[in-house]
Amino acid sequence: MIITTAGRASSPLSLKAKKLAKQYGFLYKERNSESIEAMKNQLQEHIIVVAKNGLFISPLNSSTRLFFHPNLAMVRAKRVLKGEHDPLIQTAKLKEGMKFLDCTLGLASDSIIASLAVGTSGAVTGLEGNDLLYLLAREGLKDFSTANREIDTAMKRINVVNIDHLEYLRQTPDKSYDVVYFDPMFQEAIESSSGINSIREQALWTDISSEVITEAKRVARQCILMKDYYKSARFKRLGFTQHIRKTSLFHYGTIELL
Template sequence: MIITTARRSQSELVSRANKLANSFDLPYIERNGFSIEALKERYKDDIVVVGKDGLIIAPIKKETNIFFHPNLAMVRAKRMLKGEVDPLIQAIKLKEGMSFLDCTLGLASDSIIASIAVGNSGLVIGIEGNLLLYLLAKDGLASFTSGNKNIDQAMRKVQVVHQDHYSFLQQAASDSVDVVYFDPMFQASIDTSSGINSIRGQALFTDISAEVISEAKRVAKKRVVLKDHWKSKRFTQHGFMQLKRKTSLFHYGTIELT
């Protein structure tokens, strides 16, 4: 991929784009008035645009650009702050002070909710194997302003790591986090969220293997959690207790370790 700036680039955007390019050993290309489509045609690569409102990803094989936005997480977060119970937090029994490892971060919707639940004394780590999505999530969580200081604080607390989750789990210490969480792309597409649909082409479709689950069980102190289509065979295949929800097309499954 290449790094560039918004068409009307200011000095601070150019500086930020150069810093990002240097950090990941990626080429920085001056915009020089060219359209994004013209840059795609010229360089035959994905384009990362540094703008005043954050990063925009223009994938080479997709006409629609991708940008960070909490989407449904904002609705869920506001409900939580009013005292309502979030289905994810209820299912995985996440409480203040606990640690949460999100092995399939994406655009961090569930990690934001987890960060609110664990509070200032807790820990949330998100793993993302795709570099484009990692850049979006890391930049967005660090800079997006929701208008609610509690939600913004929760986003800032999420630690984002660029690595495949199996390698991360292999390197992690035993019993080092309370909950290890997986939300792989559903094998049957059911999600109507514009956020999910926008990243579907970029997301890693690596299946959850027995080896991954084995490592997750070693790393987790309390439980391993899977979010999947209600018909998914992964629940029984890997020994998850499926928590059925009559009104939802996706379910949570847990492997209790304590």
């Protein structure tokens, strides 16, 4: 991957881009008024662009620009702060002080809600195996401002790890987390979910295997939680109890361990 700056880069932007390149081990390249498409064609690499209002990624074989934004998580978070119901919190029985492991972080929508629920005395760890999404999530959670201090603080508390979830689970001691969560990419596209569709091309398509679930049962204390398309065969195949939500295209499933 190549890191560069927006077309008219100030000195602070260039310094930030160089710092990120060093931190993540990517190559920094001066923009020199060259278009992003021209850079991709010449270098045959994904291009990370540091701009005034944040960074975005232009994948090599896609015209889509990927950037971090909490989207619906912000709406959900505001409802949670008002004391309203959230299905993830309710289904996982999340409470202050609990430890939550998100094995499929993506752009961290559900981890933001979990972080609000477990509070400052709890902990949320998010695993992302895709380098592009890892960079977006880690930098976005750290730098994005929602103008709500409680939500911003909850975002910053999430520990983002660049690793395959099976590898992480294998090296994690027994009963390390209260809840282990999976949100695998749906096999069926959901047209109304633009947030999901925007990252489908870049997400890792590794399915949830029986070995993953076996490791998750060892690592979790309270339950394993999965979100999937309502017609998904994964619920039955992996032993989840599916929680029907008549008005939603996705359902949660749980494997209770207590």
